[in-house]
Amino acid sequence: MSVPKALAQPLSLKLASAGFLTFWCVLAAFPILWIAVLSFKEPIDSFSANPFNVIFGPVTLAKGKGLSAIDIIAGLAVLYYAVRVAVGPLKRAVEQLTPKGFLAFGWLVGAAIFAIGFLIIFVGFLPLVTSFLNGLLGPLGTPILGMTIEHYQAVWIDNGFSRNFMNSMIVTAGVTTVSLTVGTLAGYALARAGTMLAFSILIAALIFRALPHSVLVAGYLPVFINSAEILAPLLGENAPTLYGQPVAVIAVLVAINQPFTIWMLRSFFQNIPAELDEAARVDGCTHFQAFRWVIMPVMWPGVITTGLFSFLLGYNDFLVTSLLLDAQNQTMVPAITGYFNRETTTTDQVEAVAAAVSITAPLFLLVMIFQRQIVSGLTAGAVKG
Amino acid sequence: MNKKTFAAFVGPSVVMMILFIAIPLIFVLIQSFQVTQPVTELVEVEKCTPGFTGQICETKIETRQMFDDAGNPLRQTKFVGFDSYNKVLELQRAGAALAEGSIKAFLQIDFWKALRFTLTFTLITLPLVLGVGLLIALAVNNATQRIKGPIIFISLLPFIITPVIGALAIRWLFIGDGILTAAIEWYLARDVALFAQGWTIELMMLFYRVWHVAPFAFVVFYAGLQTVNQDTIESAIIDGASRFERLRYVIIPHMMPLVVFVALIHLMDAYRAFEEIVGFSSQAHIISLQWLTYDFLQADDSGNRSISRASASAMLTMIGIVLLLFPLLRKTWQDYRGGKI
Incomplete structure (x- = not known):
């Protein structure tokens, strides 16, 4: 598109714009x-x-x-x-x-x-x-x-960072899969139902989204530590202590992530024309069949994008994992505090830097592969209002 | 969609949110009025030590922890009313400090210190994030097509990085004689220690947060710029609007919903400021509300956690965020009634 001469930007503006961009x-x-x-x-x-x-x-x-x-x-x-x-x-x-x-x-x-x-x-x-x-x-x-x-x-061989890496992977994979499974169903229903109930759920989710995570962890911590006693009447001898269990952390992070997931997936599902599932319903499908055979094939872009953000939440979390897992069994991000709090020698500090870079490298790859999806995810909630 | 199908679809998600968000909130509320302590008893103990002429004996009254039959320490939970809240707020001390007119003493108290930081942090970063985000969006929109992709890639890096690691990355630039500290020292021709006092750490935290969130604002605003109505721009040009006037009266009003969206998300996130404190290890100078709760929740040297005080501070934090978001929530409600979302 050629710009008329009268509308061309003055050189000073072009330079300022380019200069600012370089600086940024x-x-x-x-x-x-x-x-x-x-x-x-x-x-x-x-x-x-x-x-x-x-x-x-x-x-x-x-x-x-x-x-x-x-x-x-x-x-x-x-x-x-x-x-x-x-x-x-x-x-x-x-x-x-x-x-x-x-x-x-x-x-x-x-x-x-x-x-x-x-x-x-x-x-x-x-x-x-x-x-x-x-x-x-x-x-x-x-x-x-x-x-x-x-x-x-x-870091990786002598200090056993690979164990923390495995923990991170378990937590992250769990959070992503469960979040998406639960969130996709809810997001779909919320996008299609315009009832007051649906809206109240969404507003409640918005408030939950705003809650500081430490507030929630204050609720879990005593229960998780004493869970063996609390669950004993139900499960008897096998009652588990939830504190320190990756599974418990996954459940907590999924719940924390749920409000965000359903808002985001809802906005993706709203972009899928409702005529699609109506046509399927006319042909005699139940809602579940319509979802399985008509919606599922076309929902993947939105789900992948939401999945990326779930992944980030699980991967980047510090607060929940550091409080609910014990020090020997940490994920990567809380484990790194062990290094820079130690800081006895400068070698420790450089090892902390190496650990930090190791944590960042997968994220770097992630942006490289999924740049388009991340951008669409960031704008999905916004453009709809 | 009838109620039964709706329930089947939404069920798992709602159950998770009730089980892991709503019920814990109720627990927190209850815990904030209760204190659980080990049961102790007072016992008379006679202690004898061999002396030169005979045994020297003294009797003392000691508190001793009580154990149940299985050998576990006995604990009891009792209702303490607003006692824990008072321990967090330290109202007497705060009142005394204010009566003396000493703001400094007032801000020494943990809770008020945290509240002061959290609020100033949230309110200062908000306009900066919006402004920087908009500037980057305008500049990228102005750039040639070919370099847009790489620029968006680079811009996403600060956003995607783990918050604790991001804060650490900034800290390593400054700590000790890190290169930026060295640069400042060279420029000012004197020694500076950026981690020795609160306000310099706070400046670095503000910088970190803007660096971390501005890309998000940028991406959202950039998407908004693509949908600006070109006809309106054209008619503004014909009416003789300057570049700035076009920005002020056409583009920004068009982007207003996006600005509200970014502001909403940023308010929620900045109010939760926490990773900065960990990354910059600033707890000696600066703490945030969420860090306060986190600190109460952590086991101290003897393995005890102040659950009750943590719950009280958590409830206070929550009241704060509800107050902060109330106007925005009301607007969302009105929009929904008007059928806008």
Whole structure:
């Protein structure tokens, strides 16, 4: 669309707009990129006051942990192809191989396989090849950029962060599946019923959405700790202590997430024409059949988007998991406080940074793959009012 | 859809919300009026120590915890009325401080300190988030098509990041001689310690929150900008409206529902401020209402949790959010009656 000359923006406005945008992009990405850079250096470099020391890592380099020009080029090439594979062949493979209706699940499996494969090539295979090349090429092969992955090894292998990772995965997967199953049914009914009852449920959900989570946890905590005693008359000897159980945390997070889920899914279902299920009803379907055979095939975009936000809630939660799980059995986010509260040495701090980057990396992948869905999710509730 | 089918569809969700939100709320209300303590008894104990001339004995009255037959500590729950609320609010101390006219002493009290921070935090970040979000949306709308995708990707990063980690990322830029502290020191040519006093930490928290939420406002506003009626813009141009007037009288009124939506969500979330306190480890200087409850709920050194006081502070927090949201809820109600949603 060409703009008439009279309406063209003056240069100053264009410059201001572009300048502001550049500034914002730097501001948005910088803290995250910076901690990623920190985590690969020796502590003295990581917390150096001179930014160039942090980037180039002279101390790390002096200890013989560094990358040569060859390493950097090879690393960048692998990264580039990894991204190409992720948006090209991986996407096609996932879409072809997964049966219809399980696309989100297919993506989870696909992303996990991709991440593991990437790690094996990048951390296991690439160093072997480049060390061989470095030996051959002499001056080109001398390290020029300080870098070490020892903090990641310390976090994941020595400190057992993988156990926290597994806990996070269990909680997150549970929250997402249960939230969606329960929420989809409710969201559909609320979108189709215009009754006062439906509206009261929605308003109640809105109020529940506003409740600080600590208020709710204050209600659970005494009950969960004493649940073995409380449930004993019903279940006898087998009454479980709910405190410290991932299952209990999943139930709590699903409930906390429910108000948001039903509002969001309701707005997606409102965009599916009601004529569809009316036609199915005319053909003799019950409401459940109409839902199963007419609505379910077309609801996946909305469900995937809502699922992303449920995933984020479970993955990012600190408050509920830190209070309801005991310290030995934490998910990733509360576990990290153990590092920065300890802070006895700067090495601990850099390990905390490495743990933080490890937690952020999956989210980074998530935005990369699902950018469109996240944007549509953010606007779904809003545009309808 | 008849009532029975509706109930079948909505049932699981409503049951979950009742079981895990409504009932816990009732528990919290009850707990806030009760205190559960270990039962103790006073016993006379005679203690003897061997001395030079003979035994030295003294009798003392000690409190001792009582145990039931199975060896578990006995506990009793008793009704204490508004006692726990009073312990949280510390009304006498607050009153005394106010009578002296000492705001500083008043804000030393945990609850009022938390309330002060939570409210200023919510109210200061609100216009900043809306303003920054709108600016980014306008700037992105102005950019060429090709770079819009990457810019939205970068913008989503602060929003998607785990809040505690986001706060930590900002903290690591400043802590000790972190590069931004070093930059400030170089600029001011003097030493600064950003984690030594409350107000600098508070500034960093405000910055973090705006950084974290502005992308959300941006995405919503950007979507809104796509639906601005071009004919209205055109007629405004013909009527001689300047760029600013077009923004002020055409675009912003069009986006008003979105502004209300973002404001509503942001009020709810900022009032729950909590992760900042953890990420910046600021509990010595600054606490929020939700952190106060969290702190009561955590087990102290002897493994006790002040459930009663936590419940009282939770109830007070809840009253606050209801008051804050009441005008917006009333508007939603009116809109629904008018058939707008």
